[in-house]
Amino acid sequence: MAVTGDETESAATGDMPAYQLRSPNSSLAQNIVMAASPGTMQSPSSQHAEEITRKREVRLMKNREAARECRRKKKEYVKCLENRVAVLENQNKTLIEELKALKDIYCHKAE
DNA sequence: TGATAGCAGCGTCAGGGTTT
DNA sequence: AAACCCTGACGCTGCTATCA
Numbered sequence: 371m372a373v374t375g376d377e378t379e380s381a382a383t384g385d386m387p388a389y390q391l392r393s394p395n396s397s398l399a400q401n402i403v404m405a406a407s408p409g410t411m412q413s414p415s416s417q418h419a420e421e422i423t424r425k426r427e428v429r430l431m432k433n434r435e436a437a438r439e440c441r442r443k444k445k446e447y448v449k450c451l452e453n454r455v456a457v458l459e460n461q462n463k464t465l466i467e468e469l470k471a472l473k474d475i476y477c478h479k480a481e
Numbered sequence: 482t483g484a485t486a487g488c489a490g491c492g493t494c495a496g497g498g499t500t501t
Numbered sequence: 502a503a504a505c506c507c508t509g510a511c512g513c514t515g516c517t518a519t520c521a
Contacts, residue, residue: 432506434492440508441490 412420 429505430493433494436507437492438490444508
């Protein structure tokens with residue numbers, strides 16, 4: 371899919387989030403289609419444009435939710451890893467102490 | 482107290498992987 | 502092969518802490 375090309379330009383305007391400024395497939399005239407009053411007769415081409423717009427909105431909505439879920443899972447994964455690090459560090463500490471104790475015992479026996 | 486940096490969270494796009 | 506899903510990357514916003 372081609373990049374719209376107006377992204378960086380729009381993002382620089384600043385009074386609106388970039389994702390609201392970006393136009394979809396440039397020549398679709400989305401805003402005009404959406405402004406058409408409901409209930410009026412529509413030509414086949416405008417119905418087609420409306421269908422494309424609707425599909426895009428559905429896709430964006432699904433992707434929005436997918437991104438949220440993806441971030442949630444990632445955070446959970448990182449938390450899991452951090453927990454595992456803590457557990458392993460404790461184990462390591464315990465083993466070091468155990469080794470030290472065993473060494474002590476061994477040294478006293480050797481005397 | 483205003484300027485600035487750093488961070489977290491968000492929406493979107495692009496592209497690779499998976500399913501139908 | 503088209504439709505769908507997942508996720509890294511990007512740019513934006515809002516918040517907080519720090520500094521001059």
